[in-house]
Amino acid sequence: MKINSLKGMNDYLPAEADLRDYLQSTILRVYKENGFSRVITPIIEDIENLDKSEGGDNLNLIFKILKRGDKLEKAIEEQKFDELSDMGLRYDLTLPLSRYFANNRANLLTPFKCIQIDKVYRAERPQKGRLRELTQCDIDILGSDSYFCEIELIDVTAKALLEIGLSDFKVRINDRRILKELLLSFGFDESEIASVCISFDKINHIGLGGVEEELRNKEFSPAGIEKFVSFLGTMPIDIDMLPNSESIENLQRIISGVKQICNGKYSIEFDISLVRGQGYYTGTVFEIESNEFKDSIAGGGRYDNLIGKFLGETIPAVGFSIGFERIFCILSERNSQMPKTKKRIAFLYDDFFTAYTKAQDFQAEYDVTLFEKPQKLGKFLNRLESQGYYGWITSDELKIFNER
């Protein structure tokens, strides 16, 4: 039998599992203190829901679950090989949440401020830092179109990151409607905008020249391309230089609101090049980028049409998701302290029953593991210390490792 975990999916050692628990419970605590409520949805969704969810490239990465019994036989018999599956693993937490809100709306307070901390699955091509089983930590506000939602989501997410020891990050924000208005004003057709954005989204990887080349290859009007490229040549673009519009004003209010409440603990800036991959975003999009790691550690945006696909009625919605695996990577390498967690000691016993009872006296202060006293005590103590034990007990006396 195969001994390794599947590619892109990790086994976590006890110290890693403890760090993950600590980070998730700290993030959960901050979210709850700030008035968001935890919800839980299944990891499996109907395949049609997933397929129609406008998830962008993620739709190509869905793990599909094989039909069973008669249904499977029927699909094979009828040679319908694109109907071998009727369920799939979720690729994010936004689609399940939209279905959840539609399903449970009568029992929820609106605006609904909620938390999800859970696993999602993507059949990524395995490479360093790309997992196929990954955890996301999301907060969302459903049922309000107020720009206070964006301010609250951004600052509460930032608070969670600060609480787990991350700092030195900046928020980048844009609004897809601004980009759309610009492209329309340059002469692009409404039907071309999604395709232009896909090319534009690559600007940080392929540069302005690369974007221009791709747009020419897609055979858009040369005049439109020229206007767009010459406009982008002036990047970084100050939001105040853009022609006034409702989405610009909305974004200006968000940016100044965040600056007002963040107490200078992080910065926020307009970035016209921020697009984000998901197709379901309809307005504001935002990311948090670690200045230290030059990497996005959280991303989100407004998705006002997704819940409507379930309800047939538009419900405004906006969410922000921490990419937990990047946070975990950063903090693992930093060898983070976990404040407020109990230390672990070993009780090395001659008599099991005496030790089992006495161990309870220490449990208020320590996590206590019982081991039969080993023949080679010194060697075993070294093992304990290397495993992060704080000390050990023999003959009723607690000894601390770093006091040896």
Added chain:
Amino acid sequence: MKINSLKGMNDYLPAEADLRDYLQSTILRVYKENGFSRVITPIIEDIENLDKSEGGDNLNLIFKILKRGDKLEKAIEEQKFDELSDMGLRYDLTLPLSRYFANNRANLLTPFKCIQIDKVYRAERPQKGRLRELTQCDIDILGSDSYFCEIELIDVTAKALLEIGLSDFKVRINDRRILKELLLSFGFDESEIASVCISFDKINHIGLGGVEEELRNKEFSPAGIEKFVSFLGTMPIDIDMLPNSESIENLQRIISGVKQICNGKYSIEFDISLVRGQGYYTGTVFEIESNEFKDSIAGGGRYDNLIGKFLGETIPAVGFSIGFERIFCILSERNSQMPKTKKRIAFLYDDFFTAYTKAQDFQAEYDVTLFEKPQKLGKFLNRLESQGYYGWITSDELKIFNER
């Protein structure tokens, strides 16, 4: 798009999610205090590992994941319809743990005492109380054949149940080897024993007569059946009446050991009819049954050969698993208190920025949700109270609902 969660898989409302979090974190705390270490494994395993894992009926309930791309095309092209899948969702936490231990052994302390609290998946025929996505809370001890392991697992599991407010339960224990020795002494052949046990396992559902009929239908030697049935006619069977053997002595030590440390908080008894479904158990098997609900709420046993399938070397192992969904059902209906969890209040604001800042003063004591002050205040306050809010703040003053 489909609004309901898939059958056998639940959406959890905030109050339900909070109760699940509270129960899981309490169980985790008790397990950790008692010296077990958390480990995490992926929910997806290689399909061959799952298929060869001797999981009994659960092997028929595996959700299989469809192959992708070239691999899928090849299987379809070659008409190999039993090779459409190469991965599956785990049906329990024991198989993944065995693989984990084999994979990570060099980095683990032996005996390895570990915790898993995680989701498993079974394609059960949907019916009340049978979920297809369910959580289990397991502790296991790997690398020791001492009967102290069973004592520790049983008492620590019982402590966790007591801590979350369950009491009035009893432990039932047996050893598969005792049953095997008995059946051999009655003249059954070694090769027949598994099949006899499958019939015998049904005794609480079909009665002694039903078991006898099934054994006759399976055409075992009538003399053997007669001896077995007449022996069972004397149930409940006292362990001291059985012919002495190593497994009997081992079981007697476990029973008297548990009685010694449990302080009369629960009872433990020998039950010859306890078999349990999994094929991988090799010795002791045990369950905790709620006297109040006449239902098994935890089950476990010794599985000395499973890790060996990965390592080619026998590693003794024993585990105990709380069926979290039953616990959750029982405590939901009981409307359980969650001590030590923060109460939630609403801050109804006229000015967002003032409220956002002031809310932080209350967050040490409360979880604080911000809402724009609604037009119909009375109606909104009723909604808040029905959603479990403890009070609300307007114009800087906290008001408590039950003091209205």
